[in-house]
Amino acid sequence: MAIDRFLVPKASSWMANNGENADIAMSTRIRLARNLREFKFPYAFTEDEALKVDKAVSSVLVDKGKDLSLEFTHIDIHEISQLQRELLVEKHLISPHLAAGMHSGSVLLSKNEELSIMINEEDHLRIQSLQSGFHLQEAYQTADQLDSMLEQSLQYAFHEKFGYLTSCPTNTGTGMRASVMLHLPALTMSQQITRIIPAISRLGMVVRGIYGEGSEALGNVYQISNQLTLGKSEYEILQDLQNMTEQIIEQERRAREAILTNSPLKLEDRIYRSLGTLTYSRLLTTEEAAKCLSDVRLGIDLKLIENIDMSILNELMIFMQPAFLQLYSEKPLSANERDVTRAKLFRERLKQEYKINGDKEGEDSV
């Protein structure tokens, strides 16, 4: 399979929107950390060992992947450009840590980009399964299946008491981090989120906004994930996260209803102003774009806006990032030029939506 298809600014299937609660839960991710017993871990291994690990894991994935009808493309991190690495980071297919390229490493991607296996990131293997919407079980099953296939050919570092051994003690045990991306505009507007975040952390889970500590999340998008990897089985971890996420979704719905009841005009005004900004502006910073996108997405959820598809938030949050914009315009861009390009991208994307779904005002004036 050609490598190039992964390195173009296009949507991946997990950016679509589907299933129950997909209006609030944007995407689901499962990550399993694994190491090979006979090699030192990436913080201590030699370049020679790094190469051997890469070879061993890649060949198993490419050979045995077929048994699961999975076709993997191997991308050597040192064989692609800095910009292409950044694009893969922006698409959530590799981590910034792997992109830094400190030693030999690579990523294997399934055709639909729902599975990615990073080799020689912080651990020898990072199996990642991405799903659109809220699908913890499905995402885990995909990752688990691949993991079970791999362990038939690879000797994992596993300890009777501590479980899967990882570089970082925060991952020891199941090696699993499960997370759900949530769009929580109403809980943010009503500031309830500031109460929810500390309450959740006491239950072995973490909620984070894009600004790290969650006070000012970019685009009102938060990530909830499990913090514990020891003492609970994968099943229990997923169940707890499922329950907690459902509760947050329920609270977000209630907060939306409350705002809609108490100040409908204010909310409507805010949503339409944001739609106007995205449809007509000529300079768009990341922050403003994210804020307006969040409003528009809320407008779609509340059926105030009907001619725009709801996947727009998922997709444009990814597309508006620097590497995406630069590959989209096929040249390096300064920060100011990126604001121009971002505005243009949004105008074009919305114009496309209006064409598909019809809009009297938008069509000729955009």
Place this chain on the structure above:
Amino acid sequence: MICSQCGERPASVLVKQKRNGQLIERHLCHVCAAENHSLNLAFEQDPLAIHQLLSNWFPTQSPSVNPFKKEVSVCPSCGFTFNDSLKLGKFGCATCYDAFESNLEEIFKRLHNGNTEHTGKIPASYGSTLKLKKEIEELRKQLKVSIEAEEFEEAVKLRDQVRELNKELERGATHGD
């Protein structure tokens, strides 16, 4: 001050990042700061900054409150000392877990809400023996509970199950795993 990333807008945020173990401070404008953060959201390694967490209860300056045993353990396989691991917040290899085992309980307790034992998936190659051992352990716990509750009929059943599994374990051991 001008943003060190774009060199265009005035810097408004001080961003601290750990790179290769070194703390780098950068003055960024709000735009570049936002872009940097959005990049890292999906991949932040540690839900809690482990460096911070560990340094909170292991202040290197005051060895008197060091909760760890004073021994200087070195991993025979990768050469990491326990202190190396602690400073970096990472292990160098699988053998580190054995070499530093006496101090791990304390670390895991802090990091995993008091838990120190894996109860999840077991690789098939370790599977048969380990699974049996864990099952027996679980049954013994239930047995103790039922004896305490004076449910003797149940206790007899559980005891027989434990015996049966123990036999199986012995058979498995002689046949190899």
